Amino acid sequence: MAEQSGNVVLSLEDVHTYYGSIHALKGVSLEVREGEIVTLIGANGAGKSTTLRSINGLNHPREGAIRFQGREITKDPAHAIVKSGIAQSPEGRRLFPRMSVLENLEMGAFQREDRTTFKEDVDRVFELFPRLAERRNQKAGTMSGGEQQMCAIGRALMARPKLLLLDEPSMGLAPIFVEKIFEIVREINAQGTPILLVEQNALMALDAASRGYVLETGRIALEGPAKDLRENEQVRKTYLGEG
Amino acid sequence: MPASVIGALGSAFVLLLLIWVIGNFSQDPSEFLNVFLIGLTNGAVYGLIALGYTLVYGILQLINFAHGDVFALGGLVASTMILSVFDLTTTSGAGIVIVAVAATLAVAMLFSSMLNTAIELVAYRRLRNAPRLAPLITAVGMSFILQNVGLIGWGVNFTSVPRLIPNSVAFSLGSVDFQWNKLAVLLLTFPVLLGLTYLVRATRQGKAMRATSQDPEAAAMMGVNVNRTISFTFMLAGGLAGAAGVLYLLNFTTIRYDQGFQLGLIAFTAAVLGGIGNLTGALVGALTIGLIEAFNEGLTWYTPGSDWTRSIVFSLLIAILVFRPEGLLGERTPEGQ
Numbered sequence: 001m002a003e004q005s006g007n008v009v010l011s012l013e014d015v016h017t018y019y020g021s022i023h024a025l026k027g028v029s030l031e032v033r034e035g036e037i038v039t040l041i042g043a044n045g046a047g048k049s050t051t052l053r054s055i056n057g058l059n060h061p062r063e064g065a066i067r068f069q070g071r072e073i074t075k076d077p078a079h080a081i082v083k084s085g086i087a088q089s090p091e092g093r094r095l096f097p098r099m100s101v102l103e104n105l106e107m108g109a110f111q112r113e114d115r116t117t118f119k120e121d122v123d124r125v126f127e128l129f130p131r132l133a134e135r136r137n138q139k140a141g142t143m144s145g146g147e148q149q150m151c152a153i154g155r156a157l158m159a160r161p162k163l164l165l166l167d168e169p170s171m172g173l174a175p176i177f178v179e180k181i182f183e184i185v186r187e188i189n190a191q192g193t194p195i196l197l198v199e200q201n202a203l204m205a206l207d208a209a210s211r212g213y214v215l216e217t218g219r220i221a222l223e224g225p226a227k228d229l230r231e232n233e234q235v236r237k238t239y240l241g242e243g
Numbered sequence: 244m245p246a247s248v249i250g251a252l253g254s255a256f257v258l259l260l261l262i263w264v265i266g267n268f269s270q271d272p273s274e275f276l277n278v279f280l281i282g283l284t285n286g287a288v289y290g291l292i293a294l295g296y297t298l299v300y301g302i303l304q305l306i307n308f309a310h311g312d313v314f315a316l317g318g319l320v321a322s323t324m325i326l327s328v329f330d331l332t333t334t335s336g337a338g339i340v341i342v343a344v345a346a347t348l349a350v351a352m353l354f355s356s357m358l359n360t361a362i363e364l365v366a367y368r369r370l371r372n373a374p375r376l377a378p379l380i381t382a383v384g385m386s387f388i389l390q391n392v393g394l395i396g397w398g399v400n401f402t403s404v405p406r407l408i409p410n411s412v413a414f415s416l417g418s419v420d421f422q423w424n425k426l427a428v429l430l431l432t433f434p435v436l437l438g439l440t441y442l443v444r445a446t447r448q449g450k451a452m453r454a455t456s457q458d459p460e461a462a463a464m465m466g467v468n469v470n471r472t473i474s475f476t477f478m479l480a481g482g483l484a485g486a487a488g489v490l491y492l493l494n495f496t497t498i499r500y501d502q503g504f505q506l507g508l509i510a511f512t513a514a515v516l517g518g519i520g521n522l523t524g525a526l527v528g529a530l531t532i533g534l535i536e537a538f539n540e541g542l543t544w545y546t547p548g549s550d551w552t553r554s555i556v557f558s559l560l561i562a563i564l565v566f567r568p569e570g571l572l573g574e575r576t577p578e579g580q
């Protein structure tokens with residue numbers, strides 16, 4: 001587990017994001033530090049995906065600031081944000097359905113200037129997900145949900161990100177796959193990549209994370225070390241389905 | 244109708260067609276091959292235009308109805324280059340003609356690519372998240388605007404240029420005559436097509452285009468500059484239309500402000516025939532239409548004749564839309580597009 005005192009990699013300060021006139025994020029502040037897995041949990045529609053879309057430049061906040069490695073990226077276009085080192089496996093996976101697994105992985109490395117390590121990185125992804133190696137020439141759109149999820153995570157890794165955003169990586173997967181995905185999330189983190197993890201599966205997420213935030217209708221309702229949140233009565237009742 | 248009946252009817256139709264083609268061939272082989280060459284040449288010009296429809300459709304799912312008019316304006320600009328800038332006549336020396344034609348081609352392609360990029364920027368970009376009908380209507384409006392620009396700039400009559408590339412015979416293979424003007428079209432078109440295929444299949448820009456066409460948001464998440472990729476696509480499509488304008492002008496020696504409508508419609512049909520969004524498909528569709536036209540107008544044995552050309556081409560389009568809506572080479576995509 002990572003130490004609390006690492007440098008801040010990503011910070012959101014009082015971020016307000018809208019869809020037209022719908023006020024989806026009403027002042028979200030959070031941070032991710034070097035070495036951490038930070039989880040963002042909350043009910044459907046709380047604004048978890050919107051938070052990630054604010055960070056990655058697909059929905060620019062109207063107010064507030066987002067900083068990455070000390071630099072403000074609030075209004076940067078999405079393609080520039082990837083280039084500065086933030087990659088993601090988005091909600092719904094968003095693979096390129098008519099490209100093969102290998103081509104999808106290639107797209108993951110699209111913005112990288114050095115192409116020499118491409119092969120090495122593909123091998124690393126195949127090592128993490130041997131199933132992808134078997135399916136390398138299959139069209140991504142024809143793979144099973146679990147395989148697509150692996151491909152989406154692998155594609156994000158191909159960017160050699162300095163911060164990884166994962167939106168519900170366990171969505172729709174069989175329990176055995178869920179275990180496996182979380183194992184891999186931990187492994188990626190152990191190899192040095194900080195992760196911001198959005199999850200419905202609060203139990204698994206809080207187990208894997210060092211810190212967590214609970215989002216309720218566009219606001220941060222609770223935050224703290226993951227193990228404190230696990231003990232928190234409100235969290236246990238609402239998100240862990242206990243007592 | 245059950246699939247087996249359709250299949251049988253389809254096979255019977257193809258068989259009849261084959262008999263008809265072979266019949267015509269045996270009537271007069273050399274005439275047949277000459278007609279075939281005409282079809283190939285016209286098809287190649289249609290193909291250059293059809294690729295523009297298919298490129299833009301592939302990336303924005305938009306039928307750019309103004310595309311035919313970009314072709315026509317490209318041709319009109321080329322006519323000005325030939326008549327006013329270079330002041331060419333049929334007696335101009337071959338060296339001068341080659342240089343002037345190359346320069347005309349470059350200017351017309353540049354003009355059309357910039358025009359097409361500007362159209363996207365001004366008219367379509369803001370409507371990217373609007374309901375599909377909005378950009379479609381805008382495209383129709385844009386088409387009228389461009390036609391009127393052509394009308395104001397070049398007038399209501401045909402603009403004629405001298406026949407710069409002679410229609411005399413360059414060489415003969417057996418009894419098939421290869422004329423200079425047809426040869427020039429084929430020699431210019433096929434390298435362009437090969438280059439385009441390479442660009443889309445193998446280059447970084449091509450990857451960006453394919454990714455954007457499949458999921459623009461996901462492409463942005465990979466670091467693709469989506470706006471720039473779309474601009475590039477319009478630029479490319481416009482450049483091809485400009486080249487088609489020049490080749491058309493050189494081959495037929497006249498052009499008029501409203502010809503983009505007709506040619507555009509044929510090229511659009513070709514793109515749909517081959518499977519809209521599919522590059523090879525656009526080319527196959529265009530060559531098919533070029534050949535149908537040429538056969539129908541040039542052959543004699545049981546041939547309906549030129550009055551029927553349009554009816555045949557569009558009946559084919561309807562048949563394709565009914566029985567194989569994804570086109571000859573289009574694939575049924577997982578998203579069901």
Ligand SMILES: Nc1ncnc2c1ncn2[C@@H]1O[C@H](COP(=O)(O)OP(=O)(O)OP(=O)(O)O)[C@@H](O)[C@H]1O
Nearest residue numbers: 019022024042043044045046047048049050051091
């Ligand atoms: N494209 C959109 N247009 C309008 N409103 C949207 C759009 N996307 C999301 N919203 C709204 O913004 C709010 C936050 O949505 P968001 O997708 O961030 O929720 P979430 O926490 O990720 O939920 P889930 O767990 O279901 O994925 C919701 O009320 C949702 O209805």
Ligand SMILES: [Mg+2]
Nearest residue numbers: 048049050091
């Ligand atoms: Mg979500």
